[in-house]
Each structure stands twice: as C-alpha cells, then as structure tokens.
Amino acid sequence: MSSEQSRLIARVRDGNLIAFRKIMELHQRDVFNLAYDMTGNRQDAEDLSQEVFIKAFYAMQHFRGDAKIGSWLYRITVNTCIDKARKKKEEIYDHSEEFNDTNSVPPKYWPVSYGDNPEKQAEKSMMQRHIQNALQKLSPGERTVFILRHYHDLPLGEIAKILDISPGTVKSQIHRAFKKLQTQLSFYRNDFGREVQK
Amino acid sequence: MKCKACRTLFPDAVYNELPEKKRPAFHAHLHECESCRRQYDELKLTLGIMDEKERPQLSETDWDQFWQKLSDKIETRKVDAKAFTSWLGKIKAIFQFEPKWAVQIAGMAGILFIGILIGRFYFGAEPTGIKTTSPAFSMNAELAGTTSAYLQRSKVVLLGLVNFDPQKDDPYVLNFPEQKKISRKLVKEAFVLKRQLRQSHQEQLCRLVSDLEVILMQIANLESDYDLPAIEMVKSGVERRGIFLKINIEEMEKNQKQQMESEKNIPKNSKNKI
Ligand SMILES: [Zn+2]
Numbered sequence: 001m002s003s004e005q006s007r008l009i010a011r012v013r014d015g016n017l018i019a020f021r022k023i024m025e026l027h028q029r030d031v032f033n034l035a036y037d038m039t040g041n042r043q044d045a046e047d048l049s050q051e052v053f054i055k056a057f058y059a060m061q062h063f064r065g066d067a068k069i070g071s072w073l074y075r076i077t078v079n080t081c082i083d084k085a086r087k088k089k090e091e092i093y094d095h096s097e098e099f100n101d102t103n104s105v106p107p108k109y110w111p112v113s114y115g116d117n118p119e120k121q122a123e124k125s126m127m128q129r130h131i132q133n134a135l136q137k138l139s140p141g142e143r144t145v146f147i148l149r150h151y152h153d154l155p156l157g158e159i160a161k162i163l164d165i166s167p168g169t170v171k172s173q174i175h176r177a178f179k180k181l182q183t184q185l186s187f188y189r190n191d192f193g194r195e196v197q198k
Numbered sequence: 199m200k201c202k203a204c205r206t207l208f209p210d211a212v213y214n215e216l217p218e219k220k221r222p223a224f225h226a227h228l229h230e231c232e233s234c235r236r237q238y239d240e241l242k243l244t245l246g247i248m249d250e251k252e253r254p255q256l257s258e259t260d261w262d263q264f265w266q267k268l269s270d271k272i273e274t275r276k277v278d279a280k281a282f283t284s285w286l287g288k289i290k291a292i293f294q295f296e297p298k299w300a301v302q303i304a305g306m307a308g309i310l311f312i313g314i315l316i317g318r319f320y321f322g323a324e325p326t327g328i329k330t331t332s333p334a335f336s337m338n339a340e341l342a343g344t345t346s347a348y349l350q351r352s353k354v355v356l357l358g359l360v361n362f363d364p365q366k367d368d369p370y371v372l373n374f375p376e377q378k379k380i381s382r383k384l385v386k387e388a389f390v391l392k393r394q395l396r397q398s399h400q401e402q403l404c405r406l407v408s409d410l411e412v413i414l415m416q417i418a419n420l421e422s423d424y425d426l427p428a429i430e431m432v433k434s435g436v437e438r439r440g441i442f443l444k445i446n447i448e449e450m451e452k453n454q455k456q457q458m459e460s461e462k463n464i465p466k467n468s469k470n471k472i
Contacts, residue, residue: 017269024268028261033253046264053268054275070262106206131251150248155215174209 005069012060020057028053029150034074037147038081040132048084049137052077074152077161078144119187127188133183138177145170146177199227204234341394347402348384354409355380355417381418385411411447419448 011019031052035047040073055076063072135143144163156174159169204227210216211224228235256264355377388411395404 012389017272020272021269024265028264032256036253037251045254049264050268050271051414052345054271057272058275127247127250128252131248134248149209149213150245151251153213156209156213171206171208171209175206178208178241178244182240185244185247190249 009060009063009069020060021067024053024056025127027070027088030070031073031077034077034147034152035081037135037151038078038085038144040135044084048077048080051084052080055080071154071158071162074148074154078148078163082140082144127150134181137184138180139173141169142173142177142180145173146181149174199223201227201231201234204228204231205237208238211238211403212241212245341398341400344391345395345400345407348387351380352384352414355384355414378418383415384414385418388414397430 005023008019008023012023028049032045032049035048035052036042039045040050048167052073056073059076063069136148145159146157148162149156153156156170157167160170163170204224207216207220207224210220216224228238367430388407392404392407395401395407
C-alpha cells in the first residue's frame with residue numbers, strides 16, 4: 001500500500017470525508033460497474049454502490065493494511081449484491097422475462113449512441129438483451145466468478161480470495177459458466193463469427 | 199497432453215493465465231486436435247460476444263450527485279451515533295454502574311422459585327385433585343415459564359451484541375437484521391408480559407422487563423446494521439455485567455427445569471392420594 005493511501009486511510013479513520021472521497025473516486029467506477037454487472041440495472045447499481053461505500057467508510061477502521069483496497073471493495077460489493085439479491089430475489093436477478101420480450105424497448109439509460117442506422121441500433125440493443133439474458137441464466141456463483149474474471153480482469157486466484165472459496169471451486173464455476181454461455185449464445189456465434197472474419 | 203487436460207486449461211489460456219511451462223503442450227495439442235481447437239475457437243467467439251456488453255457511463259455530474267447523497271447519509275449517521283451514545287449511557291447504567299440489573303435477576307430467580315413453591319403448596323393442599331388446574335398455580339407456572347423464555351431470548355440478543363469481536367469478525371459481513379427482528383418481537387411481547395406480571399403482583403419482574411424493553415427497542419431501531427463503533431461501545435458496556443447476567447439466567451433455567459419435573463411428578467402423586 002502506498003504511503004499516500006495509508007495517509008488517506010488514517011484520515012478517514014478520523015472521520016475525514018474529503019479523504020474518503022479521494023479514495024472513493026479511485027474505485028467508484030469499478031464498484032459501480034461490478035454492481036451493474038451483477039444486477040443489470042442502473043438504479044440498483046447506484047443504490048448498491050451507495051451501500052458499499054457507506055459500509056466501507058465505517059469498516060475502514062478495520063481495513064488491514066496488507067490487503068488491496070480494490071479487492072477489499074470488490075469483496076464488499078459482491079457480498080452486498082448477493083445479500084440484496086437474497087432479499088429481493090426475483091426483482092434483482094430474474095430479468096429473464098424482460099429480456100425475452102424482444103419487442104420491449106431497451107432501457108433508456110443505455111447511453112451509447114448507435115448512430116442513425118435504426119437497423120443497426122435494433123440489432124445492437126437486441127444483442128445487449130441476449131447478453132444480459134445469458135448472464136441471468138448462470139447461477140449466482142457462476143455469474144459472480146465470470147463477471148469478476150471477464151469484465152474486471154481479476155486472476156482466478158484472486159477471485160478465490162475475494163469470494164473466500166477454493167481455487168478449484170472458482171475453476172469449476174468458470175467452466176460451467178463457459179458451457180452455459182456457449183449454449184445460450186450458440187445461435188449468435190455463427191453470424192458473429194462470420195462478421196468478425198469479414 | 200490429453201483432450202481433457204487441454205480443456206481444463208481453457209479458462210487459463212483464454213485469459214492469458216496459462217503457466218509458462220504448460221504453454222507448449224497446450225498449443226501443440228490444439229494444433230493436432232481438431233475437436234479441441236474447434237471448442238477453443240467457439241469459446242473465444244462466445245467470449246467475444248460477451249465483450250459487446252455495454253454499461254451506463256455516469257457523468258461527472260452524476261458522480262457529484264452520488265457523493266452528495268453518500269456524504270449526507272454518512273453525516274446523518276454521525277448524528278445517529280450521538281443518539282446512540284445517549285442510549286448507550288442507559289445500557290451502561292443498567293449493566294455496569296448499577297448493581298440493579300444483577301440484583302433484579304437474582305431477585306427474579308428467587309421469585310420464580312417461590313412461585314414454584316407456591317405451586318407445590320397448592321398441589322399439595324389440594325385434596326380432591328379436581329382443581330389440578332387451579333388458576334393460581336397454572337398462572338404462576340405458565341407465567342414463570344413465559345418470563346423465563348422471554349429473558350432467555352433477550353439474553354441471546356444481548357450476548358450476540360456483546361460477543362461480536364470486530365478484530366476477528368468480518369465487519370462487512372456483520373449484520374443484525376435477525377437480532378433486530380427478534381428485538382422487535384420481544385418489544386411487542388413485553389406489553390402483554392408486563393400486564394400479566396403486574397396482575398400477579400410481580401413488580402420487580404415487571405420493572406426488569408421494562409428495562410429490557412428499553413434496550414431491545416433501541417436495538418430494534420438501530421439505524422445501521424454496520425455501526426461498528428456503536429457495537430464496540432455496547433460490548434464494552436455490557437461485558438462485565440453480561441457474564442453476571444448469563445450466570446443468573448442459567449441458574450434460573452435450572453430452577454425452571456426442576457419446576458417442569460415437579461410439574462410432571464405432582465399430578466401422579468395427587469392421583470395416588472385419591
Ligand atoms: Zn483434444
């Protein structure tokens with residue numbers, strides 16, 4: 001841990017909010033993105049991120065200097081997401097209906113502009129739905145491992161530490177996740193493969 | 199390398215985590231085995247599709263608002279912490295600075311014991327056996343049981359707080375929803391219990407339940423499940439008397455068991471008398 005970071009942490013322990021904001025700013029996107037990946041919903045992701053940083057502020061008293069603050073926050077985020085999902089299971093995780101309804105409009109908060117080509121736009125938003133749908137088909141464990149590895153670039157060993165499970169379990173979960181995703185997206189792969197090769 | 203071993207390495211390979219020494223064998227196998235090669239390519243294509251996933255991008259303004267909301271919440275909790283300190287004072291008064299608590303429990307154990315004796319007396323004095331459900335006795339025994347169970351459950355909640363060790367226990371997996379739930383239930387039950395105790399003139403017990411009610415209500419209303427400094431303060435306040443409390447309640451439980459046994463035995467004896 002850098003001495004700058006230790007100084008910030010020491011100030012947070014004294015209740016200094018400015019120091020806490022500095023730490024937060026370094027990690028807010030990672031936390032938000034992970035929460036979004038886990039929930040697939042912007043509002044939920046924002047609420048969860050709030051909760052994560054409140055916990056982090058109070059738990060900073062007990063943050064061990066040898067741990068990485070990023071991994072620590074990831075761990076809080078995963079636990080908070082799983083906790084919330086347990087509490088309102090259907091609401092958070094089961095978006096399958098929403099995603100299966102191919103006529104539904106993509107959520108308005110997707111900020112990406114697809115240009116003026118409506119056909120391309122429809123295709124892209126459909127793909128977003130299929131990706132989310134495929135993720136929702138994974139078990140919470142498989143989904144968490146896959147998201148941390150694929151979208152947050154964490155080595156499998158570190159995922160094991162963050163989730164407090166054995167490396168073997170991480171491996172078998174990512175294997176199962178791969179299998180399910182391949183099945184879910186098989187109809188896509190041929191088109192996509194052709195397009196990539198073009 | 200066999201196909202199975204090769205496929206086991208897919209997650210490592212696809213994310214460039216393959217150990218150096220396994221790399222040549224892995225790639226050699228892919229080169230010669232069409233089935234594994236096809237599988238591997240398909241996996242990479244699937245992951246390529248997953249790469250297309252998009253996320254909302256929060257603007258600087260969004261983050262400013264996010265911080266505003268967050269810092270407001272933290273400030274509010276600081277105020278809560280002050281309120282907490284004040285109720286903590288009450289807990290300390292009960293657990294630490296006043297022997298009232300321990301005395302009351304010891305007294306209560308005595309009262310319950312007397313209740314049992316009274317019960318025996320009623321049974322013993324009952325010549326016909328018709329009034330084995332004499333209201334005086336059944337109410338005492340039942341009320342003693344209810345009170346004992348009530349105190350036992352309160353003890354579990356309080357010890358849960360006392361036994362939390364912030365050095366050993368993970369602060370962010372710590373939460374008290376269950377304790378809060380039980381506390382809420384106990385607070386509700388306190389109302390009925392106090393009335394029953396008052397009706398049978400158990401003033402001391404009634405006051406004890408009132409004291410507990412205050413503490414339990416505070417636990418039930420704890421705003422934050424993760425208020426670590428607060429928990430630590432409760433812990434230090436309750437620690438010393440908490441042990442006292444435990445011992446006394448356990449004594450009471452023993453009495454309770456004896457009472458249950460005598461309850462089983464007495465009707466048999468009274469039947470014999472007839
Ligand atoms: Zn092979």
